[in-house]
Every structure is written in C-alpha cells, then in structure tokens.
Amino acid sequence: DIQMTQSPSSLSASVGDRVTITCRASQDIRNDLGWYQQKPGKAPKRLIYAASSLQSGVPSRFSGSGSGTEFTLTISSLQPEDFGTYYCLQHNDYPLTFGQGTKVEIK
Amino acid sequence: EVQLVESGGGLVQPGGSLRLSCAASGFTFSDYYMDWVRLAPGKGLEWVGRVRNKAMSYTTKYAASVTGRFTVSRDDSKNTLYLQISSLKIEDTALYYCARPNSGSGWTFDLWGRGTLVTVSS
Numbered sequence: 001d002i003q004m005t006q007s008p009s010s011l012s013a014s015v016g017d018r019v020t021i022t023c024r025a026s027q028d029i030r031n032d033l034g035w036y037q038q039k040p041g042k043a044p045k046r047l048i049y050a051a052s053s054l055q056s057g058v059p060s061r062f063s064g065s066g067s068g069t070e071f072t073l074t075i076s077s078l079q080p081e082d083f084g085t086y087y088c089l090q091h092n093d094y095p096l097t098f099g100q101g102t103k104v105e106i107k
Numbered sequence: 108e109v110q111l112v113e114s115g116g117g118l119v120q121p122g123g124s125l126r127l128s129c130a131a132s133g134f135t136f137s138d139y140y141m142d143w144v145r146l147a148p149g150k151g152l153e154w155v156g157r158v159r160n161k162a163m164s165y166t167t168k169y170a171a172s173v174t175g176r177f178t179v180s181r182d183d184s185k186n187t188l189y190l191q192i193s194s195l196k197i198e199d200t201a202l203y204y205c206a207r208p209n210s211g212s213g214w215t216f217d218l219w220g221r222g223t224l225v226t227v228s229s
Contacts, residue, residue, distance in 0.1 A: 001171075034215030036152075043204060043221055044144075044152065049213030087152050091214045095170045096142075096154040 002026050002090055006099025014107045019075040021102045023088035028068050032092035035064055035073045039084040047086075048073065080106055109133035109218060111188075111205050116223035123195050127223055129188040129205030134218075137161060137183040140208050142216065143190045145201035155179075155203070158188070173199075195227045 003026040013019050023033065031051035036044040046055045048064035051071055061076045075082055083106050088099040115127040129141070140163070143155040156169040156179040167179050178191040188205050202224050206216035 032214065034213060036216075038146075038152070043219035044216070045219075046215055046217055049215045049217075051213075053213065055212075055217070085151075089152075089154075089215060091208070094157075094168045096157075098152045098154065101151040 001095055002029060002093055002097050004088055004090055004097050004099040006088055006102055008102060009100060010103040010105070012105040012107050013078050015078055015080060017078045019078050019082075019104065021073045021086055021088075023066075023071045023073075023099045025069045025071070025090055025092075029090045029092035031067045032090055033064075033066075033071050034089045034091070035062075036087045036089060037082075037084050038087065044087065078104075078106065082106070111207065111218060111220035113203065113205055113220045113223035116203065116225045118226045118228060119195055120229050121195060121197060121227055123227070124191070124193040125195070125225060127190040127192065127203055127225070129190075129220055131186045131188065131207075134207075136181075136186040140210075141179075141181060141188045142206045142208060143177075143179060143188075144204045144206050144216070144219075146204070146222070147198070147201040150201075153201075155190070157208075192225070195225075197227050199225060200227045201225060 005024045033051045035048040038044040052064045086102045112130045140159045142157045158179040176194045180189045202222040204222045205220045207218040209217040
C-alpha cells in the first residue's frame with residue numbers, strides 16, 4: 001500500500017498567516033493527489049486536484065504543488081473560515097489512501 | 108441539482124449486517140465509478156471501496172480492512188449505489204460517505220454525500 005505521511009497533525013495560526021501542509025508518499029505517485037477540507041459535521045470539500053489544479057469556486061489563496069513523493073498545500077493568507085481538517089488523498093494505486101489529516105485552528 | 112444522498116445507517120450489534128444506499132441525482136450516474144469513504148470517531152478519512160461502471164464490467168476494489176466483509180454494488184436503473192456490510196466490528200463504527208471520482212478532473216472525489224452513521228455496539 002502507498003502510505004501518505006501528512007504533517008503537521010495540527011496547527012494554530014493567525015488570520016493573514018501563510019500556512020503550509022505537507023504530504024509525503026511512500027512511493028512515486030506522479031501528480032495523482034488531491035487536497036480536501038473538512039469542517040465538523042460537513043462532507044469533505046475538494047480544494048485541489050492533480051496536485052496543483054484549483055477546484056472551481058475555491059479561493060485563489062489555496063494552492064497546491066509537488067509531484068512524485070512530496071506535495072504541499074499552501075494557504076497564502078489564512079482566513080477565519082479556513083478552520084477545519086485538511087487531508088491529502090492519493091489515487092495512483094489501490095487502495096486509495098488519505099493522509100492522517102491536519103487540524104487547522106484560528107488563533 | 109447534482110447530489111448524493113446516503114441512507115440506511117443505524118445501530119447494529121457486533122457480527123450484524125446492514126445495507127447502506129446512496130441515491131444519485133442531477134448527473135448521468137451510470138457513466139461514473141462510485142466509491143465509499145468512512146470517517147470513524149476521532150480518526151481520519153478512510154477509503155472503503157469502489158465499483159466501476161458498466162464499461163469496466165462493474166468491477167470492484169476494496170480496502171484490506173473490509174475485504175470479504177463489505178460489498179459495493181450499484182443499480183444504474185435506480186441511480187443508486189450500495190454498500191452491504193456484514194460481520195460488523197466495533198471499529199466499523201463510522202460516518203459512511205458515498206463519493207464520486209471524476210476522471211475529468213484528476214480522478215479525485217468531486218462530489219460527496221452528507222453521510223450516514225453506522226454504530227456498532229452491543
């Protein structure tokens with residue numbers, strides 16, 4: 001199985017801060033990766049697909065980068081509504097695997 | 108409106124069975140692969156399984172943790188996805204989501220339902 005190691009597991013940042021979340025794959029997954037945001041009681045929402053493509057309707061402060069084994073989700077200027085848990089997901093091979101999640105809190 | 112609506116969750120004893128459903132609307136259900144993903148209390152998202160479309164012979168794939176106990180199926184005439192879960196364990200307690208992978212946008216899940224809760228307890 002492909003292991004996705006996501007870090008940090010949690011972070012607390014202020015409005016306006018730049019936030020970076022990383023996922024490392026245990027083997028090359030090309031750009032077969034997406035990023036999701038999940039708020040309590042809600043379904044996950046796709047932010048990024050194909051590692052760096054912004055989902056339509058998602059604010060441009062969100063961006064994704066990377067390929068192969070290292071990937072990054074960046075929030076360029078954290079906003080109050082960006083709280084929640086963020087997950088990466090690889091779909092290069094079965095079983096599909098998620099990172100462990102990063103809980104983002106607003107200071 | 109494009110949406111997925113899950114149903115069928117509930118309280119079940121260990122070793123029991125349940126069938127979850129996911130009703131799709133607003134898109135051509137039969138064209139798409141469909142998946143189940145779960146979120147256990149205090150844990151992260153876990154992919155459960157997939158059923159491909161007719162063009163791919165409705166083949167299925169599963170996570171190791173559910174192989175042999177869970178079965179993903181679909182009825183394209185009813186625009187409905189199913190998850191038959193059996194030999195339930197305490198650790199199967201979770202919110203179960205159906206999700207649509209979209210080949211037109213990187214094969215990640217672009218549409219999710221709101222989930223149906225399965226609680227396994229004696």
